Amino acid sequence: MTVSSDAPWTNPGPEPGPEAQPGKSRKAFWISSIIYYGIQVGSLLVFFFDFEPRYLLLCAATFFIRLWAITGVYHRYFSHRSYRTSRALQFLLGVLGTTAVQKGPLWWAGVHRNHHQHADQAGDPHSPRLGFWHAHQGWIMDPQWDATRFEQVRDLARYPELRWLDRWHIIGPALCIAVCYAVAGWGGVAWGFLLSTTLCWHVTYSINSLAHRIGRRRYDTGEDSRNSVFLALLTLGEGWHNNHHFHQSCARQGFYWWEIDVTYYVLYLMKSVGLIWDVKQPPARAYEPNPKIKTKASANPSPV
Incomplete structure (x- = not known):
């Protein structure tokens, strides 16, 4: 019998309190920062290898898989619990998510x-109200966001295997590097890990920096979120950001058939074969007529 992650086969343990929020030393933070920028600079190593089609295919594959791991797993599952799965697959999906660094x-x-x-x-x-650079990646360099905020994720932190994975998230990148090297040597690492990771990062960050700035607003959600077909195509469906802020726990962010949502299409296939279930859909009120939004936050929206 498949066991839901909401009803684990064993007692997952007590909910961790504030004492379970380990902070990093400034030295460790700077090491992380050097690695972060080192990967981006390291992506230039692709120019030191003679081009081979397998490098490009590997880069595309690792980019798509890991971007989906962020959109379909880290975002729609762990952040919003928009579907349910077994405890075992919950952990394996978490491991997949860590490969995105x-x-x-x-x-x-x-x-x-x-x-x-x-x-x-x-x-x-x-928030992009603090500037494009801050929203895109500047906030990552702020030490206040370095430690895991366990008070926000008590439902997830009850699982010791997830706490372990959160602590040892480096295993994902290590696995990705090993696979890339096994497939195509050091050229594979440059293309399939360094360049792919850099692209995946900046595509992910585009939602933070642009999805509250460009596009149209269907719903008055009390902040600046917008829907952008350009961002939706770039991010496997995350660009329907105003839809998402309207109903955060929905697994489907493209509310209409023409709103392309590749992340949801993969989730639909997973549901079809029984890997996930209770996949949350848009509520009926999402399709009720809405007046044109005319607020200060949505003035002069981009037509994207």
Whole structure:
């Protein structure tokens, strides 16, 4: 019998309190920062290898798989619990998410939930109201967002295997590097890990920096979120951001058939074969007529 992650086969343990929020030393923080920028600079190594088609294919494959791991797993599952799965697959999906080099699932979900609680207000980690650079990646360099915010993810932190994975999230990048090297040597690492990771990062960050700035607003959600077909195509469906802020726990962010949402298409296939279930859909009120939004926050929207 498949066991839901909401009803684990064993007692997952007590909910961790504030004492379970380990902070990093400044030295460790700077090491992380050097690695972060080192990967981006290291992506230039692709120019030191003679081009081979397998390098490009490997880069495309690792980019798509890991971007989906962020959109379909870290975001729609761990952050918003928009579907259910078994405890075993929950862990394996978490491991897949760590390969994207965006820390552990508890850290990612904690920061994202904090964003929704304070969207475009004081306390939002990456509001573009503080500038494009801050929203895109500057906030990552702020030590206050370095530690996992366990108070935001008590539902997830009850699982010791997820706490372990959050602590040892480096295993994902290590696995990715090993696979890339096995497939195509050091050229594969340059293309399939360094360049792919850099592209995946900046595509992910584009939602923080642009999805509250460009596009149209269908719903008055109390912040600056917008829908952008350009960002939706770039991010496997995350660009329907105003839809998302309207109903955060929905697994489907493209509410209409013409709103392309590749992340949801993969989730639909997973549901079809029984890997996930209770996949949350848009509520009926999402399709009720809405007046044109005319607020200060949505003045002069881009037609994207």
